[in-house]
Amino acid sequence: MRGVFVKFIVVFILCSACTEKEIIIPPFEPIISDRVVLVEEVTGVRCPNCPTGSAKIESLLDQFPNQVVAVGIHGSFLTQPYSESKFDFRFDAARELENFLKPWEGKPAAFVNRKKFENEPILSISEFDLLSTYVAQELNEPHQIEISMSIDFDLDSRALEINLGIIPLADLNGEFRLSVMLTESHIIDRQANVGELIEAYEHNHVLRMMLTEFDGDSFNNSFVRGDLINQSFSVTLPEEDGSWIAENMEVVAFISNHENEDKEVLQAVSVPVISN
Amino acid sequence: MFLKTWLPYILLCLSIAASAQDRGSFSGTLQTNVNFFVKDAAIGAVNIPQYDEGLTGVDTWLNLNYSFKGYNAGVRLDFFRNSNLLIPTAAYSAEGLGKAFINKRFDKLFVELGYIYSQIGSGIIFRSYEERPLLIDNALVGARASYDLSENWTVSGFAGKQKNQFSLNEGLVKGGSIEGYYATGSEDTPISFSPGIGLVNRTHSQQTVDRLVNIVRQYIGEERIGLKYNTYLASVFNSLNYQDLTFFVEYAYKSSEAFRDPTAIRTELTGKQTFGKFVNEPGSVLYTSLNFGDKKLGVTVEMKRTQNFNFKSDPTLNGVMGLVGYLPPMSRENTYRLTSRYTPTTQDLSELALQTEIRYRYNKKLSALANFARITSLDDELLYREYFLQFQYKQKRKWLLTAGVQSVNYNQEVFEVKPEVPLVETITPFIDFLYRITNKRSVRTELQYLRTEQDFGSWAYGLVEVGLAPHWLFELSGMYNIDPAKGGDKIFYPTVGAVYNYKTHRLGVRYVKQVEGIVCAGGICRLEPAFSGVKITLNSTF
Numbered sequence: 001m002r003g004v005f006v007k008f009i010v011v012f013i014l015c016s017a018c019t020e021k022e023i024i025i026p027p028f029e030p031i032i033s034d035r036v037v038l039v040e041e042v043t044g045v046r047c048p049n050c051p052t053g054s055a056k057i058e059s060l061l062d063q064f065p066n067q068v069v070a071v072g073i074h075g076s077f078l079t080q081p082y083s084e085s086k087f088d089f090r091f092d093a094a095r096e097l098e099n100f101l102k103p104w105e106g107k108p109a110a111f112v113n114r115k116k117f118e119n120e121p122i123l124s125i126s127e128f129d130l131l132s133t134y135v136a137q138e139l140n141e142p143h144q145i146e147i148s149m150s151i152d153f154d155l156d157s158r159a160l161e162i163n164l165g166i167i168p169l170a171d172l173n174g175e176f177r178l179s180v181m182l183t184e185s186h187i188i189d190r191q192a193n194v195g196e197l198i199e200a201y202e203h204n205h206v207l208r209m210m211l212t213e214f215d216g217d218s219f220n221n222s223f224v225r226g227d228l229i230n231q232s233f234s235v236t237l238p239e240e241d242g243s244w245i246a247e248n249m250e251v252v253a254f255i256s257n258h259e260n261e262d263k264e265v266l267q268a269v270s271v272p273v274i275s276n
Numbered sequence: 277m278f279l280k281t282w283l284p285y286i287l288l289c290l291s292i293a294a295s296a297q298d299r300g301s302f303s304g305t306l307q308t309n310v311n312f313f314v315k316d317a318a319i320g321a322v323n324i325p326q327y328d329e330g331l332t333g334v335d336t337w338l339n340l341n342y343s344f345k346g347y348n349a350g351v352r353l354d355f356f357r358n359s360n361l362l363i364p365t366a367a368y369s370a371e372g373l374g375k376a377f378i379n380k381r382f383d384k385l386f387v388e389l390g391y392i393y394s395q396i397g398s399g400i401i402f403r404s405y406e407e408r409p410l411l412i413d414n415a416l417v418g419a420r421a422s423y424d425l426s427e428n429w430t431v432s433g434f435a436g437k438q439k440n441q442f443s444l445n446e447g448l449v450k451g452g453s454i455e456g457y458y459a460t461g462s463e464d465t466p467i468s469f470s471p472g473i474g475l476v477n478r479t480h481s482q483q484t485v486d487r488l489v490n491i492v493r494q495y496i497g498e499e500r501i502g503l504k505y506n507t508y509l510a511s512v513f514n515s516l517n518y519q520d521l522t523f524f525v526e527y528a529y530k531s532s533e534a535f536r537d538p539t540a541i542r543t544e545l546t547g548k549q550t551f552g553k554f555v556n557e558p559g560s561v562l563y564t565s566l567n568f569g570d571k572k573l574g575v576t577v578e579m580k581r582t583q584n585f586n587f588k589s590d591p592t593l594n595g596v597m598g599l600v601g602y603l604p605p606m607s608r609e610n611t612y613r614l615t616s617r618y619t620p621t622t623q624d625l626s627e628l629a630l631q632t633e634i635r636y637r638y639n640k641k642l643s644a645l646a647n648f649a650r651i652t653s654l655d656d657e658l659l660y661r662e663y664f665l666q667f668q669y670k671q672k673r674k675w676l677l678t679a680g681v682q683s684v685n686y687n688q689e690v691f692e693v694k695p696e697v698p699l700v701e702t703i704t705p706f707i708d709f710l711y712r713i714t715n716k717r718s719v720r721t722e723l724q725y726l727r728t729e730q731d732f733g734s735w736a737y738g739l740v741e742v743g744l745a746p747h748w749l750f751e752l753s754g755m756y757n758i759d760p761a762k763g764g765d766k767i768f769y770p771t772v773g774a775v776y777n778y779k780t781h782r783l784g785v786r787y788v789k790q791v792e793g794i795v796c797a798g799g800i801c802r803l804e805p806a807f808s809g810v811k812i813t814l815n816s817t818f
Binding site for chain 2: 023051103119127129132
């Protein structure tokens with residue numbers, strides 16, 4: 001019987017000694033596309049893993065210049081400011097949007113064009129290193145709608161006027177909604193990180209205001225190729241309090257299709273409130 | 277939709293039941309948990325879908341088994357609605373076939389098909405098991421066979437894909453073991469050995485490889501790692517028995533594979549450094565235990581060294597999902613509310629653990645137990661230390677007094693990923709008194725006090741349990757944040773409950789307010805949010 005035991009060991013040694021060819025990892029190649037992809041992240045100041053998630057989103061913006069729009073949503077979970085925090089990024093629409101994007105497994109979680117990808121069990125993506133793969137997939141999809149945006153901002157009154165021009169590039173049917181939001185970057189405040197609290201953390205792409213409903217305003221059920229649609233929005237920005245700094249703010253707009261309980265984003269655009 | 281999903285299973289069950297009336301034996305179990313969620317912002321029971329929308333959650337397992345002429349077969353139907361078991365902060369709804377199997381022994385050959393629960397050695401390289409409190413069910417869906425080479429030696433093999441609720445994880449897991457028994461020595465002083473060797477191989481699916489490739493291609497320069505389809509594991513183990521002494525040792529090795537290391541530093545494309553990336557390293561575990569026991573004295577010493585042993589059927593799965601092996605926990609499994617408040621989670625990448633337990637019985641009335649556990653990382657960072665001392669005094673069948681004290685150092689920063697929190701240091705005296713008024717009437721009381729200046733601060737806990745055998749058990753308990761840390765509020769967490777037993781059926785109803793904490797089941801732990809609401813549980817065996 002000891003012979004069988006020894007044979008068993010020998011078989012394993014032979015098996016594990018077999019050399020298996022390593023898998024070839026192809027290099028990343030830029031994609032030429034007119035699509036702009038929306039990447040939303042549910043995050044929070046008390047979420048220790050969120051700085052890593054945000055850093056990966058910055059990498060994504062670097063990897064796909066002018067092809068990705070980022071939004072950081074501070075809804076309910078792990079978002080309560082510390083007593084030492086200067087700002088509170090929470091507001092009703094952010095909470096509602098965070099709920100609307102459920103289910104997600106935990107924070108941080110990201111959404112690429114609010115689309116459920118084939119290999120993901122749910123809408124949210126918790127493996128942030130896969131974001132670039134999904135963004136690339138989306139950039140390779142047909143470009144169906146173009147959105148152009150112009151902004152008029154009065155420095156004295158802080159009145160902001162947003163004009164959108166939406167041009168369908170194909171005949172489309174669905175339940176389309178338009179979302180318009182304000183984001184702010186370079187806000188310095190406290191943030192939890194793995195093993196530490198960062199007092200002067202730079203919060204970027206923070207969702208600060210919705211100019212439409214949190215899940216977008218219904219505005220069309222069919223598009224005809226080439227028919228221009230104009231939409232306008234106006235708002236007065238709150239006074240600066242260390243945040244709400246117009247130079248650091250962007251207007252983000254996107255169109256999503258909510259047909260068949262979907263919420264997929266077709267095209268996004270972002271423009272700074274004050275252009276250089 | 278409901279009927280469409282369930283009808284085939286129900287028909288199958290009924291046909292089994294019908295045939296069971298004539299021959300063979302039919303048995304089953306039913307477990308149902310119903311949770312009513314009542315929002316309570318003061319204790320943090322908010323911002324979870326069950327409190328905002330679902331309000332009610334249901335988990336049900338119906339297990340049916342049938343045996344006939346050596347054939348054993350069974351099915352389990354699982355049903356979840358707004359369940360908080362899978363992900364404590366999310367609502368999970370699904371239903372379907374949770375388990376189905378058939379097995380038969382043909383003389384020396386045993387064959388099993390379906391959902392297989394098994395393990396090799398102590399489970400380090402392979403263990404398929406179920407832990408309902410954490411909704412872990414990683415049965416291998418496939419086939420298993422074993423053959424008795426002789427009276428003392430058995431060889432077995434298995435292959436399949438790992439279950440992940442109602443789907444299968446992609447990796448193909450195959451393995452086998454040979455285990456035996458050998459005795460020597462004289463008749464008065466026999467020495468026996470139970471040696472074994474186990475092998476496991478996992479082959480990634482193309483889908484998993486594509487996913488890993490897409491992750492790794494984001495890594496720059498030297499951080500990019502090699503990937504392969506196959507990973508091999510082997511373990512060698514032996515149990516030596518000599519008189520009152522048992523010595524078990526197991527060494528497991530895992531060949532190099534890509535796995536996620538949350539502590540590894542990654543350089544992003546922007547140059548910024550972040551935590552967490554896939555690394556390609558071999559892994560190993562050494563586990564050993566020494567037991568001595570006679571009528572008076574019992575001693576157990578356990579040691580475990582773990583390095584890079586995160587092994588999953590799909591390494592891109594999060595948390596406890598996809599674990600193929602099982603690393604034995606190295607701390608005492610405490611049962612009292614406050615002594616179990618700070619329990620360490622097994623660290624699969626870097627852990628060195630030692631545990632000793634001594635039991636001594638002075639006489640029929642008095643016994644004592646002492647336990648010591650120390651867990652560090654391989655870099656000698658203290659993760660957990662526990663001193664536990666308990667005395668028990670039994671006055672015939674009239675009353676039983678248990679009293680003791682526990683001291684714990686708990687690395688909350690590592691176990692709960694809470695930044696810049698200090699090591700939690702606790703001292704917890706406790707007393708448990710059971711008094712039998714009559715053969716059928718009993719009262720049990722518990723008093724515990726956990727003193728700490730960290731985390732939520734100090735707690736007091738009291739419980740009164742009245743047993744009216746054979747049917748009723750009533751419970752009234754409360755946990756009070758008697759000395760909150762960081763200027764927190766003094767909050768009372770009450771529990772009121774009743775349990776009714778009837779033959780093999782048990783129904784429990786409890787109103788519960790429960791503080792956020794670590795919940796462990798079978799050696800695996802996770803952080804769960806606070807709970808507020810009513811819990812109804814039904815357990816039936818038939």
